[in-house]
Amino acid sequence: MSEDDHPGSPSRPPGVAALPGMPADFHAFHQLYRGPYVRWAELHLQSRADAEEAVDLAFEQLMFAWPAVLRQPVPEAYAWRVVKNRTTDLARARGRRPVVVDVAAFETVALREADDPIDALVESLALYQALNELPDRQRDVMVLRFGLCFSTKETARVLGITEAGVRSTVRYARRRLRQTFGQEEGDGDDRRTD
Numbered sequence: 001m002s003e004d005d006h007p008g009s010p011s012r013p014p015g016v017a018a019l020p021g022m023p024a025d026f027h028a029f030h031q032l033y034r035g036p037y038v039r040w041a042e043l044h045l046q047s048r049a050d051a052e053e054a055v056d057l058a059f060e061q062l063m064f065a066w067p068a069v070l071r072q073p074v075p076e077a078y079a080w081r082v083v084k085n086r087t088t089d090l091a092r093a094r095g096r097r098p099v100v101v102d103v104a105a106f107e108t109v110a111l112r113e114a115d116d117p118i119d120a121l122v123e124s125l126a127l128y129q130a131l132n133e134l135p136d137r138q139r140d141v142m143v144l145r146f147g148l149c150f151s152t153k154e155t156a157r158v159l160g161i162t163e164a165g166v167r168s169t170v171r172y173a174r175r176r177l178r179q180t181f182g183q184e185e186g187d188g189d190d191r192r193t194d
Contacts, residue, residue: 023066050090054087058079074160078160080140127177141170
């Protein structure tokens with residue numbers, strides 16, 4: 001039970017949206033990004049409440065440093081790093097490792113509808129292990145695009161990169177995954193990323 005769960009203890013406001021004196025541009029940023037950040041953090045933390053807490057802590061950090069955040073070359077990319085760090089910090093504080101996407105293997109439609117669920121599970125786990133071994137940017141793009149079904153445009157906005165950057169990163173990640181699984185270029189290649 002957290003200190004906020006104790007009767008009589010002051011409850012935390014629901015996210016930074018309730019904090020007074022918030023600049024209008026920060027409020028707009030919060031409104032635009034909180035939802036996608038929580039979806040991503042929930043995938044990693046396997047708890048909606050923990051995901052919301054991690055994201056709210058990240059937004060508190062961003063709000064208190066907002067003028068400096070706006071001076072960053074790409075504020076969205078900076079904010080994404082803060083969210084990832086706060087998610088990892090919360091997982092450690094709870095005595096857990098962020099699970100990234102390995103648990104998601106058990107929840108895939110393909111697994112539930114497979115003729116041989118054991119073979120599908122083995123393939124899914126191998127894929128998720130390979131995804132976890134991708135460089136951070138590639139893994140982030142693949143998880144957002146295909147794990148959370150964000151469009152190329154949504155993925156670009158969340159990560160603070162261009163849509164062309166998302167498409168290029170998907171190509172590199174797919175190439176690396178094909179190499180991991182010993183496939184030739186073009187085997188099962190779907191050029192479409194949207």
